[in-house]
Amino acid sequence: MAKNQYIFANARIRTKELALLDKPFFDQLLACKNYDDCLLLLANKGWGTSGEESAEQILSKEREKTWELVSELVEDISVFDTFLYGNDFHNLKAAIKQVYINEEVPNIYITHGTIKPEIIYDAVKKHDFSTLPEHMIKCADEAYQVQMHTGDSQLCDVIIDKATLDTIYKRGKASGNELLAEYAELKVASADLNIAIRGFKTGKKKEFLERALAPCDSIDINRLMEAALDKEEAIYDYLSNTVYADAVQAIKESPSTFERWCDNLIIRRIRPQKHNPFTLSPIAAYILARENEIKSVRILLSGKLNDLPDSSILERLREMYV
């Protein structure tokens, strides 16, 4: 009866949710005089151990903590691969670029993926993609050929980004979990909106949009593409008739507001999981909540480091899960 209900895991997650950063804490962080005060406040909250780590080290450690906890709670961690495919494809991009320029570039790989960055690098270096997972082989080869023969990094990125979205969508929908499926849908839909808007603003042609847009249930990519090739208002008109009508205002404000809107949308959709004691969904929601707070802390610290006004930092901060 209790099989696949993740009762133990969810009870632990309930307790862990108490330690998630909330809005009052971010207000405190924002009120800190400088970057160092922020690090001190974070250290009091248990972020960072020695007090001498850099912000990136602290954030990386927090991500590690999340995945350590999840691997304790869930026997087969591959159920959360939907969240990690993005890192794999990022590493693929980095490896292709590194091989192309033939130089050692430090800290370009993300450690948390479904496969080790070294395997990806070796595959690219040897031009033997058979060691990569099936969903990466075709796009890795295509992106490699484009990068090596034409030097067109943008096209290389487009090929990999499209494969990322297709993989997230396919695996998310096939996961059998409602939250993972919804995450995949929102991730692909928001990426498509982003591509359409940027495509319009940079005057991209139909071929580019056809190559970049990934299909999903909530967006008709053909109509979106037509709108993006027409005029800005056409994109807004199309969006007004979709479930993403709220996005129009955010897009009009600024690209960063739109990015914030996309992240907030996911957080709002997963928030009901705070009250769900069964299934995999609350654990998945916790992972997303942790990623969201790590992203928000990074934005805030980066703002403080660069002496940005509090109002500018505030408008970039994401909504919190708790």
Place this chain on the structure above:
Amino acid sequence: MDSYGIVFALLGAVLAALLSGIGSAIGVGMGGEAAAGVITETPSSFGKVLILQLLPGTQGIYGLLIAFITLSQIGVIGGSAEMSLAKGFLYFCACLPMAIVGYFSAIRQARVSVASIGVVAKKPEQFGKAMIFPAMVETYAILALLVSILAITGVTGLNI
């Protein structure tokens, strides 16, 4: 054919203990998983979550009680175990409310207990309120227990 009366009566007693016991075992198991999850992070909540874990265990006790009463009434424990087929069937029917309601209410109560353990994990001070929710499910197990007891004692008085 009359000798089959005792078979039905005994089957009723067994089902009452068996189904309620299975329901409670599943329920207490679910509660235990959730309780262990909370204790891993906050050992101080042990007393509170233990109570919530044990709530779905009562159906098993009620089932045992019904089985014991039935066994006593039909004479399997300390008496002559002879009765008509009709009477045996009536005993069987009398045990069914506890058997069926016991099984399902224990599992449903366990789900509420697990949810309540989640409440205690986040807000230990809300333990009193959190306990009321699974306790409400108990009402129906108690009603089934009463009906079974009344029916068993009633059947005993029938001269058939």
